[in-house]
Amino acid sequence: xxxxxxxxxxxxxxxxxxxxxxxxxxxxxxxxxxxxxxxxxxxxxxxxxxxxxxxxxxxxxxxxxxxxxxxxxxxxxxxxxxxxxxxxxxxxxxxxxxxxxxxxxxxxxxxxxxxxxxxxxxxxxxxxxxxxxxxxxxxxxxxxxxxxxxxxxxxxxxxxxxxxxxxxxxxxxxxxxxxxxxxxxxxxxxxxxxxxxxxxxxxxxxxxxxxxxxxxxxxxxxxxxxxxxxxxxxxxxxxxxxxxxxxxxxxxxxxxxxxxxxxxxxxxxxxxxxxxxxxxxxxxxxxxxxxxxxxxxxxxxxxxxxxxxxxxxxxxxxxxxxxxxxxxxxxxxxxxxxxxxxxxxxxxxxxxxxxxxxxxxxxxxxxxxxxxxxxxxxxxxxxxxxxxxxxxxxxxxxxxxxxxxxxxxxxxxxxxxxxxxxxxxxxxxxxxxxxxxxxxxxxxxxx
DNA sequence: GAGTAGGAACTCC
DNA sequence: GGAGTTCCTACTC
Numbered sequence: 113x114x115x116x117x118x119x120x121x122x123x124x125x126x127x128x129x130x131x132x133x134x135x136x137x138x139x140x141x142x143x144x145x146x147x148x149x150x151x152x153x154x155x156x157x158x159x160x161x162x163x164x165x166x167x168x169x170x171x172x173x174x175x176x177x178x179x180x181x182x183x184x185x186x187x188x189x190x191x192x193x194x195x196x197x198x199x200x201x202x203x204x205x206x207x208x209x210x211x212x213x214x215x216x217x218x219x220x221x222x223x224x225x226x227x228x229x230x231x232x233x234x235x236x237x238x239x240x241x242x243x244x245x246x247x248x249x250x251x252x253x254x255x256x257x258x259x260x261x262x263x264x265x266x267x268x269x270x271x272x273x274x275x276x277x278x279x280x281x282x283x284x285x286x287x288x289x290x291x292x293x294x295x296x297x298x299x300x301x302x303x304x305x306x307x308x309x310x311x312x313x314x315x316x317x318x319x320x321x322x323x324x325x326x327x328x329x330x331x332x333x334x335x336x337x338x339x340x341x342x343x344x345x346x347x348x349x350x351x352x353x354x355x356x357x358x359x360x361x362x363x364x365x366x367x368x369x370x371x372x373x374x375x376x377x378x379x380x381x382x383x384x385x386x387x388x389x390x391x392x393x394x395x396x397x398x399x400x401x402x403x404x405x406x407x408x409x410x411x412x413x414x415x416x417x418x419x420x421x422x423x424x425x426x427x428x429x430x431x432x433x434x435x436x437x438x439x440x441x442x443x444x445x446x447x448x449x450x451x452x453x454x455x456x457x458x459x460x461x462x463x464x465x466x467x468x469x470x471x472x473x474x475x476x477x478x479x480x481x482x483x484x485x486x487x488x489x490x491x492x493x494x495x496x497x498x499x500x501x502x503x504x505x506x507x508x509x510x511x512x513x514x515x516x517x518x519x520x521x522x523x524x525x526x527x528x529x530x531x532x533x534x535x536x537x538x539x540x541x542x543x544x545x546x547x548x549x550x551x552x553x554x555x556x557x558x559x
Numbered sequence: 560g561a562g563t564a565g566g567a568a569c570t571c572c
Numbered sequence: 573g574g575a576g577t578t579c580c581t582a583c584t585c
Contacts, residue, residue, distance in 0.1 A: 521577090533579095
């Protein structure tokens with residue numbers, strides 16, 4: 113379950129806009145946070161994802177945000193991937209040396225909210241404050257939880273998780289401990305009564321009902337499928353425009369969103385940010401995740417309230433929309449997204465493009481992967497646009513592209529011979545073709 | 560030698 | 573069954 117950030121964002125937006133159930137928001141946030149205790153694995157290893165994948169290969173921010181005034185003290189905090197090997201590396205953690213030398217295999221992990229120092233110490237106070245923590249990098253995807261702030265007036269944000277009495281007969285706390293590599297090595301505390309998929313049923317139903325009604329309404333208004341993976345470029349654009357209107361954002365560059373829904377789904381937040389403002393990106397990403405979550409949940413047991421959604425379908429169950437050409441349905445106005453963000457400092461020569469961490473990762477197709485490489489902007493030494501408006505690209509380093517693809521698909525024996533065979537399979541499907549004047553290692557996305 | 564093209568059998572989901 | 577993957581032969585640059 114990965115969409116708690118989205119839900120929280122959405123709830124917060126509802127709060128700000130004083131919409132239907134705004135009064136329930138603080139409580140729901142609290143409940144959403146506490147109910148996730150059961151989801152957090154004490155096993156820090158990931159067999160499903162590449163260890164050297166970009167998403168897991170560098171410290172990723174753990175956002176500490178304040179949904180209401182009482183948490184404002186923690187607004188600017190950034191924690192770093194706690195499920196990651198290596199030390200935090202960003203500028204805000206340069207004073208990482210402030211960690212106690214006496215750190216043992218198992219220590220509670222703190223971050224000084226004021227000076228951005230990381231420190232280790234014991235949680236000893238009985239006084240707690242709450243904030244929202246998002247760990248964006250856990251293999252099981254993001255989670256939210258309540259984090260107790262150790263000690264009254266303390267700047268330390270300790271990762272001791274306190275569940276709300278609301279969900280338990282007795283208040284219970286959950287303490288996360290970390291080894292020297294910031295891996296979670298233990299998560300103690302009481303069990304939380306949750307639905308098998310991690311959501312208390314009543315909250316799940318509330319959320320699904322709320323979001324499901326909106327999904328259904330928007331689908332009806334825009335005449336689009338509930339599944340973003342099926343959207344045509346026009347539908348994607350309409351949906352983004354609708355979201356911008358809904359959030360009262362004023363981005364004028366929405367022409368960039370004439371892309372298939374599958375491409376939108378495959379775009380990371382950083383890629384989106386190259387197209388629209390950060391605020392709009394946040395809203396779009398959150399809403400997209402919610403949509404995916406909603407349609408995914410409609411296939412699960414406690415989602416009877418969503419049967420009215422036009423085409424409720426889970427991308428994890430139905431990957432077939434991806435079989436369409438990336439350009440299928442594009443009008444003459446279709447342009448290939450212009451992303452030019454600079455690679456973000458990873459020193460791994462074979463880092464993979466920054467993908468959103470969700471279920472689509474398992475079903476990415478080669479043409480999507482190639483497009484991600486092209487969009488990323490950090491792979492121009494191995495693949496680059498020759499004529500982006502025509503979708504013509506050149507593979508500059510065939511071995512590396514093949515290696516990246518093999519890494520992505522867990523095929524260590526992948527080479528360019530095999531990759532190119534896969535590309536040639538696209539000829540019949542009109543997804544990729546050779547250019548008019550065939551040149552070595554030059555291909556073109558079909559229009 | 561490296562890349563291109565496509566057939567065929569195969570795996571994986 | 574779709575989407576590759578693997579292996580192959582023949583061919584071009």
